Amino acid sequence: MSAVTKEQAAATDTTAPVSALPKMKGRKVCVHYGEKQALFDVDIDILDKQVTALIGPSGCGKSTFLRCLNRMNDVVDICRVSGDVTLDDGDIYDSKVDVVHLRARVGMVFQKPNPFPKTIFENIAYGPRIHGLAKDKTTLEETVEKSLRRAGLWEEVKDRLDQPGTGLSGGQQQRLCIARAIAVEPEVILMDEPCSALDPIATATIEDLIHELRENFTIAIVTHSMQQAARVSQKTAFFHLGKLIEYGDTEQIFTNPKQEKTQGYITGRFG
Template sequence: MNIMSEASIETAVNDRTAAAPETVKMRGEKVGVFYGDKQALFDVDLLVRQNQVTALIGPSGCGKSTFLRCLNRMNDTIDNARVVGRITLDGEDIYDRNIDVVELRSRVGMVFQKPNPFPKSIYENVAYGPRIHGLARSKTELDAIVESSLKRAGLFNEVKDRLHEPGTGLSGGQQQRLCIARAIAVSPEVILMDEPCSALDPIATARVEELIDELRENYTIVIVTHSMQQAARVSQRTAMFHLGNLVEEGPTEKMFTNPDDKRTQDYITGRFG
């Protein structure tokens, strides 16, 4: 884990308050997760605010990625996983039996830790989601969605002359931006990012962080990160997890300069984690 000085924290979080009034996009109430008999998450209450970046921090195994996967029901894919409590998207319970999980995951997209482009062309990676969801009525519309998504992901100018070459041939940072383009091609409302820069070099990481800041104008973003500098740079809100519990949550500037809980202070300054 990277240790931060007070000066670097204050520099990173300066002027990161949201301009727009806060609206709750997603809400977790008493969320608990069990893997078989083992409980991994305990009574988590957390608000995710619209058009803001919420960073989930904490030591390995603390429950932050487990909570992230609850937000688009990715835990449904684990045989012995059980989620209790309530999670809403625009006030609607996403675990209601009448919810279409495929539609939910188009509204709440996900970018994983390791870039995972499909073994298809750059174009087909981005076109896949809109095609299966019926978002384009013609090849012209599909072309427009692909171009727009690649532009929003800051990748179009780098790949516009090789759209039909394999996505796996791109650099690691480009592959991750391709995965972001693939996620936003189906017009999600929320984007979940599980350590999206952990496999990237510093230059690629900086580009993705710039992209996250641009994307929050149109999307709500929740990011899991081990990098305290990254959390301070990209987020407006930060939530600290420890041993499956939500320790505290608040504006990033306060969390990094004057947290309420000593565990948060100790983790941020590198005393444990």
């Protein structure tokens, strides 16, 4: 275990509240892609107003699990999900649940920044428009400004809202995507390796942003970088080969892992 990781974990986790309630729960979640099983009986709680990091080597199922939380796997034809996933104790795979409403409550930020080929303004206004959240133009403009401010992008783009979102730098694009997600006022934000396509400075900005967003949103983040998990999260889940190996407080996972595999992964022996 590297000294750096230990210090960072200790430094960030001093404020971790002890007793947050679970916002989302996964129980015995299994996922099959065709014949191949990608996830085996995963039990995780995503705590309210906390950052939960999902770590593990490539192909371990952490992104697959994340995509179960807002049913993004529905888009993939050959994907089957079993087990229970609940949001505020309601089963999200219930046939009565409209996946459109679910995704408005559980937003998502993707690995690669994927702004729509529209102006910056239209990118943010997209979600509020399709959900009818803004009654008139003024409220819509307020929503856009508020979302951009919360994503820390307002000062950089306020003079060029009518320019294409694709013209921003990679880090700015990713913050635009975060702003786009929070414009719908979700309760949970899922982030699938949000910094993997960014340089270290843009990454640091996003991480600061995650700290701020935690006040209002529940966040689940998939990351390849253990340092990042240690810096931003309060809870960490370690996946390996489709199984949840260990789940606990981030500080405990990084300083005193219970499982040998976790120990091996965070000290860089494999993965």
